[in-house]
Amino acid sequence: MNVTEPGRQNALALRGLYKRFPTRIAVTGIDLDVPVGSFYGLLGPNGAGKTTTLSMAVGLLRPDAGVASVLGVDVWRDPVEAKRRLGVLPDNARLFDRLSGPELLAYTGLLRGMDPATVDQRAAELLDVLALTEAGRTLVVDYSAGMRKKIGLACALLHAPRLLVLDEPFEAVDPVSAALIRDILTRYVAGGGTVIFSSHVMAVVEGLCSHVAILDEGAIKAVGTLEDVRGGRPLEEVFVEVVGGRTATGEELSWL
Amino acid sequence: MALTQREQRDLPPDDFATVPGAADPMVPLWHFARLKLRMLGNGFRGRPARVLSFAFGGVFGLYLAGMGFLLFAVTAVGDPQAWLLAASFGGTALVVGSVLLPLVWFGVDDTLDPARFALLPLPRWRLVSGLLMAALLGVPAAAVLIATAGLLIPAGAHGGGVGAVAQLLGIVAGLLLCLALARAVASAFASVLRSRRVRDLAWVLIACVAALLGPIQIAVVSAISQADWDRIATVARVLGWTPLSAAHTVGIEIAEGRPWAAVAKLAMTGAALAVTLGWWGRTIESAMAGAAAGTTTPTRVSRQGACAELLPRLLPWLPATAFGALVAREVRYWWRDARRRSSMIMIVVIGLFVPLLVTAGARGIPVHGDGVGFDFSLSQASTASPITVYLTMLFIAAFVTSMLTNQFGYDGTAYATHLTIGVRGRRELQARAVAYSVFMVPLLVVVGAVMAASQGSPAVAAATWGVLFAGYGCGLAVNMFVSVLAPYALPETSNPFATGSGQATAKSMLAVVGLLGAAAVSVPVLVAAALLGDAWPWLALPLGAGYGVAAATLGTYLAGDVLDRRAPELLATVTPNR
Structure with missing residues (x-):
């Protein structure tokens, strides 16, 4: 299946990715285009399906349905060719x-x-x-x-590789190492590479990314360039609103 | 408020009410039991394979328990001395076994890992008794209980109702002692071995000791089988007055009209239990604190290239290619991963010991290898018949390869590296086979040489080498398949002795499957040996080694294709549970 749009190639394209675990549906059909040269942030609360999505995108976890292609090569049909163009940092692996x-x-x-x-x-x-x-x-x-x-x-x-897929690259990393990793990734993107990484640290995503996708309960809730998604507001506010979190009103936990 | 920790614990629950909703520290013991059952149940949910393996484990345990029960029960008839021997030695074996087995073979079921209770306000003794309670709910506990229940029958037959009741108390006390010992030993070692380096080393030492136990036991048994029965009975009586089998011989004292002795033995077991629980309680607190991070010793920065560092200098023939890298990594892992290294050391000791045993058996020294394992019991029948020798060699060779049964389980999630790179299945399995052979082929050569030396005939060496290499190749082939088709996850805990919950028995059965499969595949070599007779030693090496190489090559090719197809599923299986 050729998922490349005319005139503009996607470094990573996901079409209808779906994964069901014995006890729950982890990812409920995801479509995502990561343009070449973008710095893509995949945001989501814990258990949103970030790791599951990225694992299916790089060939670590077989999807129940859907297609993932790296620079136009289907990951699950031609794994050797796709994996050659791909660099992966799996989470907690x-x-x-x-x-x-x-x-x-x-x-x-x-x-x-x-x-x-x-x-x-x-x-x-x-x-x-x-x-x-x-x-x-x-x-x-x-x-x-x-x-x-x-x-x-x-x-x-x-x-x-031409595409880097990083799962939680900044988790449990001290500020000095985090700054170093940030520098290297920025330079890599400036040199024409593409990065997609998952995170729940808003400040990092806001400072680095050109594109953002917000994932919750296995589906994409908001997607686009950082400016589009943000709409002039702080990213954190948008994020909490999109995933339907609540803010403390001051009534509860009064005994604290 | 300057209350010490101790005083706080002793406060009545009411005083905790000053903090609204604070937990009641007097958790009922059955909560632990419920927690264990709930965790077992949740572990099964949606995992039919695990249910199946647990069921198999249960059946296997029940089978062993039934055998034990019969062994004890049958002593109700006949010579009362048999009762004494069975109770005393059987009880000793159970207690010693519950100290050693968790360390070397089965691991301790860590469904309720003490570290998970670290943050709860539980007094130490309550945690200990709660965990003991939880340990009662398991296949091993049930098996020991059923087996030792067989002691009730001779106790009832010779000692009447009082004897049976006293023996029942003894059985319960003995069971608790076994469980407490198993937990305490595992906990003590988990906490003593703080740094990874020390832990690895100790794990290896334990493996050495454990591997030597078989030989020692056989030597002892064969020594006492030449002694007269009265002297053995004396040994049994002495053992009966130690915590090792005091609990199991209570009924005998009642039957022989010494109720005071029965009381004393129960008290002794109780005291041993108390000491064990105290020890466990002390080690559990350090175990809860968790293993500290290993100390990083400053190591010198090497000046050579990365590739030169990866490829071992002792193996100069390894090419700087993907295949060479795979072999180099496997070779280093067999040595650096404590789990693998200790398994390998046990294999080496057993591999070298069995040939001597076979020779000893052939020379007419009475050898009884009961309870040690298939490889030893084979030698019982050995009279210098070459086929028996070949059969034993075949089993050694196949046994040697059984360490590969769960080779992907050793890697765990690290296997994801191969998947993201896209390593071909055939190449992967071939490299693993070659790396393992780097260690095992020299061992097999030595085994054949030892065999020849002990029988005083050089022709024997050629003949046994042929059989050994054929069996080894077949074992590789079969275990490659088993490792690809039935891998299982090893937990990533600080406790090197932990196995996943409910898997202990099933995992040893997989090794047996691999063993039998390998034996079956190598039958043609035995047939050839039998048919060729005197010509076999001359043809053994080319025929046997050729057959082995062919089997291994075919096995890695076929299993490699399977691996290519189901690599993502394999990764999911060896990933420890989230």
Whole structure:
């Protein structure tokens, strides 16, 4: 199925993605277009279906219905070709953490069929930029949460993909590492790459993204450029309104 | 308000009412039981596979329990000394087993992980008794109860109603002791082993000790089988006066007219239970605090390239390709992952020990391998017959590969890496087979050499190598399929001994399935060995190794295609529950 619109290609296109777990419907038919060169934020409260959606988009979780395509290639019909263009940082997925940082990068690069010399050079550069060189031969299992996110990001970037899919890249990351990750991603987008990431930190999304989609109860509730969705208001206000949260009136919890 | 923690706990519930709606600290014990049942039930919801595996586990446990029951019950007739021996040694085996088995093989069901209660205002003893209560609701507890209930029959037959009642008390006390010991040991080790490094090391040490237990037990049993029965009965009586089997021999004291001794034995078991619970209570608090993050020791920054670091220097033939990287990672993981390493050490010890046992059996030393496992019991029948030797070798080879039964479970969610990259199934399985063989082929070579040395004939080495490699190749093939088709998740907890709830028995059955499958596939080699007779040693190596390589290649090709089709489902299965 060709989902590319004439004249403008989508880095990621989702059509009618649907996933049902034994006890509940996680994603109820999602359509989403991520234009090339966009910095896309996927917002949603806990349990909204962000991870499920992204997992189906990158080929980790088989959808019950629907199509996901990366730069025009169907992820589920031609996984090899699609995955070549894709860099993924899965949420809370353990990496092969009994390897050291350099070993993990070498492993990822060689598995992707890259030339060993290129792997060596890029790994050294990534470790240096991400301030992981000092960790030396420390195994990833002994890394801190922030270091783990950074090495995960390095693995996703190693083969210079055209699309980065990041699940909660800023969760449990200290401010210094978060700023570093932000810088790298901004530079990547400026260089023509596309990023889609999930988050529930409004400030990060507002500061970085060109496009936003708000996901709740497995469906997209608001989508468009940041300005469209925001409509001149703070993003947080729009978000709480869209997902139907409540604000404390002052009557309840009076005993506090 | 300067109340100590202790004083606060002792306050009557009314004083807590100053905080409106504060929880009543006197949680009834049956709440724990209900919680456990609810968690088991919720775990089953929408997971028919888990229900099935739990049911299989239950049936398996019931079968063992029934055997135990019969063993104890049948001593009601005949020599009363048999009763003493069964009760004393059976009880000792149960108590020792409940200390060791959770550590090495089955793991402790962590449905109610103490860490989950860390933030609740529960007094320590109430948490301990509540968890003990919850432990009573499980297949192992039910199995031990049913098995030891068999003791009621000789107790009733020889000691009348009083004997049966006293023995009933003993059975309950013994069951509680077993459960408390199992929990306390697991909890103690989980908390002692704080840093990952120490934990890994200790896990390996425990595996070594446990692997040596089989050999030690067999040596002891074969030694006492040469001694006279009266001396063994003395040993049994002494054991009966230790907490190991005091509870199980209560009925005997009543039957022999020593009610004071029965009371003393019950008191002894009670005291042992109290000490165990106290110990458990102390370790549980540190276990609740959770394992601290491993200390990062400063390591030197290497100057070589990343690829050179990944590929082990000891394996210079590994190419810097995807295949080489897969093999290198697997090789490093067999060594660096404590779970894998300890399994491997047990395999090595057993693999080296069994050939000696076979030889010993062939030389006419009486050997009774009851209760240790299939591989030992095979040797009972061994008289120097070559086919028996080959059969045992076949089982060793197949047993060696049974560590691959849940190879994807070891990886857990890390397997997502392969899925996002898109690793071909065939290449993945071939690399795993090659990496495992890096360790196991040398072992098999040594096993064959040990076999030849112990029988004093070099021809034996060639013959056994042939059978070993054939069995190993078939085992690889079968276990590749099992690992792709029936993987299961291992929990990611700080407790290295934990297994998922309700899975312990089912998981060992999968290994047995792999074992039997491998044996079945390698039957042609045995047939060839039988038909060729004296010519076999000369043809064994090319024929056996060829058959093994062919089977393994075919297995990885076919299972690899299955893996390609169901890789996302496999990832979902090995992902620990959300």
